[in-house]
Amino acid sequence: MHYQVDFQLHRQLAVHLLEEFEKLLGAMAPLDKLEGREPQIFSERDRKLEEARQQRRLRRQEASRNVLPKMLAMTGEWSALALS
Numbered sequence: 404m405h406y407q408v409d410f411q412l413h414r415q416l417a418v419h420l421l422e423e424f425e426k427l428l429g430a431m432a433p434l435d436k437l438e439g440r441e442p443q444i445f446s447e448r449d450r451k452l453e454e455a456r457q458q459r460r461l462r463r464q465e466a467s468r469n470v471l472p473k474m475l476a477m478t479g480e481w482s483a484l485a486l487s
Contacts, residue, residue, distance in 0.1 A: 431444065
């Protein structure tokens with residue numbers, strides 16, 4: 404069997420996958436650096452990281468508020484505390 408290989412398509416796919424991989428690793432794409440977007444990209448990355456930290460903090464606070472009443476209700480101690 405003989406297959407026709409579209410090298411341009413393979414190259415485009417490889418470039419796309421490399422760009423996505425760089426984003427996942429937090430690497431700066433060379434073109435972004437050359438065009439001076441490095442400060443903007445890093446500040447956006449910092450903002451997103453802080454936003455994610457805040458969301459995790461809120462989820463942990465909410466979970467800790469819900470855990471104690473559930474634990475006490477499971478052991479039967481909640482009703483004893485509520486009556487006292």
